[in-house]
Amino acid sequence: MSEVFQLPRSEKKLVVWHLVIAVAALSVGGLFGLFQALNYGGVDLYGFLGKLGLKSYYQGLTLHGVLNAIIWTTYFIMGFLTFNVVYGLKRPLKSAKLNWAGFWVMTLGLILAALMILSNQASVLYTFYPPLKAPWIFYLGLTLLVVGSWIEGWGLAWTFFAWKKENPGVRSPFIAFAAVLTFILWQLATLGVAAEVLALLLPWSMGLTQGVDVELARTLFWWFGHPLVYFWLLPAYISWYAYLPRQAGGKLFSDTLARLAFWLFLLLSVPVGFHHQYLDPGVPPGWRYIHALLTLSVVVPSMMTLFTVVASLEYAGRKRGGKGLFGWIWALPWKDPSVAAQLLAGLIFMFGGIGGVLNASYNINMILHNSAWVVGHFHLTVGTAVTLSFMGISYWLVPYLTGKPLPEKVARAQVWFYAIGMTIFSQALHSLGLAGAPRRTPLGNAPYIPPEWQGLLLRVAIGGVLLATGLYLYIYIMARLAWGKAKKPVTVEPPVAEALHDPQQTPAWLDSWRPWVIGAIALVVLAYTPVLLDLITNMVPVDAPMMKLW
C-alpha cells in the first residue's frame, strides 16, 4: 500500500477545487429542492424566503436546476475525468497550467451567471428558452462555463495522446480512455448549445438582433440537452465498470465490451434530440420518428452495460461465497457505503431506464410530456443514478485526496436516506404525472388541483424531506473530510479493477479514435442538417414581450 500513486501537487489541487465547487453548488441547489417538495405538500415557505430576498418559486427553481443539474455535475465530472486521466496514465498533465486556465474560465462564467440569477434578472430556468430574455451577462457566463470546460478537456486529450505516443502499441488504460471519450461526447454535444448562445441569444440580448426563432433555438438546445444526459451518466458508468467490481472484490468482466459500449454511447447519444421535441409543431414528424428510432438504439449499449456490470458483480459475489441464483447479491459488501451507494444507484437506474424507454415512445410521451412524471424520471437518472454514484465515488476519492478517514456510519445512513427518500419522492411524482399534473409549477398554489392529487403531493413532500436529509448528510460528510481533524492520515488506494482478460487482447480498433469520432460527427450532420436548414430558411424572429414576466 505504500506505493500508491499520488497525483502531482497541482493536479491534485485541481481535482480538489472541482469537488469543492461541485459540493458547494449541491448544498445550495438542494435547499430549493426541499422548498419545492414542501410547497407540493402544502407547506409553503416562499413567504418566509421572500423576506430573505428570494423573489419567487421560479427563481428558486432556476437555482435548483442550474446548480444541481449543471454545476454540481459538470464540476464533479471535470474533476473526476482529470483524476482518471492522470491516475490512469500515471502521468502528469501535459500542461497543468492549461487545465487551471480552463478551470478559472469556467468559474468566472459560473460567477457571472450566478450573479444574474441571484439578482432575479435571469429566472429563466436551466433551459433558458427564448423569448424569455436574460441580460447578456447571463449568456456570456454560460458561454465561459462551456468554453472553460472545453479548455480543460483539450488539456486532458492532449495529455492522453502524448501518453499514447510515449507508449506505442500499448492499450490505453480503460479509465483514461473512457474519460477522454466522455469529454469528446461533451465537445460534440456542446456545439449545439454554443451555436444557440453565440448565434442567437447573445447578439439578441445585446440588442444586436431583434429576435430569435424559438424552434431553431429549441432544436439547438436539445442537440445539447440529450447528450448532456450521457455526459452525466458516462462518468458513473466509468465507476460501475472500472471501480465498483474491485470495490466488491472482483474484476472487470470484459475490457473489450466496456470499450465497445462506450463507443456506441458516443455514436448514439447526440443525434437524438428530437425526442425532446415530439410535441413541437416546428419539427417535421418524419424526423421525429427517425430520432425516436435512434434514441431506442441506445438500448443496445445500455443492455451491454447492464450485462457487464452485473456479471462483474456476480463474479465478485460468488468469490465472496454467495450461492444460488441471487445469493451473490447479498454477499456483496453492502456495508461499504461507497459500494452500497453505487449498487442502489444502479438498481434505481433500472427503473429510470424503463421509464426512459416509455418516454421515448410517441404515444406515451404525449401523455407524459412536461408532466410531473418527467421530474420523477430525471430524479431517478441524474438525481440518483448519477448523483448517488458520485456520492459513492467521493467516499473513496476524497479520503484519497485529503488523507482523512470516511465517517462510515454516517455515510451508510446517508446512502439509505437518499435511496429510500428518492424512491418515495419519485414514485409519487410519476403517479402525479400520469394523473395530469404539470411540471415547473408550484402545485401547492395552483388553482386547479383536484382533490385526488393531494395524497400524492403529500408523498412528494415526505419523500423530499428524507431525500434532503440524505443530501445534507452527504454535505456534512464532505465538510468533515475537508475540515475535520484526522488522528493520523489514512492512505487510500483508488480501487481500479483489473480486467478478467488482459486488455492487451482488446482489438486495436476499439482503441483507435479517428473512425469513431468521424462516425459520430457524420451521424450528427445527417440527423440535423435538413431540419436545421428548413428552420433557418423559414425563421420567424420573435422578441421578448415588453411586460416583465418574473
Place this chain on the structure above:
Amino acid sequence: MHIHELEKRWIQISIALLAAFAVLIGVAAFAFGVQVPTLERRVDPTRLDEDPVWSNPGVREIVPGEQYEVYLISKAWQFVPRTIEVPAGAKVTFYITSADIQHGFKIVDTSVSMQVLPGYVGKVSYVFREPGEYMMICTEYCGLGHAAMYGVIKVLPPQK
C-alpha cells in the same frame, strides 16, 4: 476478439428488443394514427390581432355535431378563449399559437398535449367521447403567473 457466449446471446436479445420497440412505435404512429401535433403554418405573434383568423379566436362549427375547429391563443397568463364548448363525439381540431413566449397546452385526462411556440401554429385533433368538464393547463414555464394559467373545455352531450 473475446466475447463470452452468454454475452453474445444477450446482445442478440437487445437487438431483437430494439427491433420490437421500433416496430411498436411505427405501428402506433401509422396504423393506430397516434397523432403528434404538426405545423399548420408560421405567423407573426405580434400581429395576431391584424390576422383575419387570429383576431377572432374561438370555436368554429364546420359540420354541426361532427366537426369543429378551435383557434386558441396562449399568452401570459391565460388561454384565449378561456372556456370552450364542443359536443362529445365530434372531431375537434385545435390550432394553437402563442402571442408572446413559450407555453404548454395539455388537456388533462386526454392524450392532447403540445408545446406552444410564438411564431408557430400547431395543430392536433381529438374526439372527446365522454361529456363533462376538461381542464386545459399550461405545462411550460411562462413567468410568475404560470401556475394559474388554465382553462376549461365543456364537452356537451352528443348532438344527435
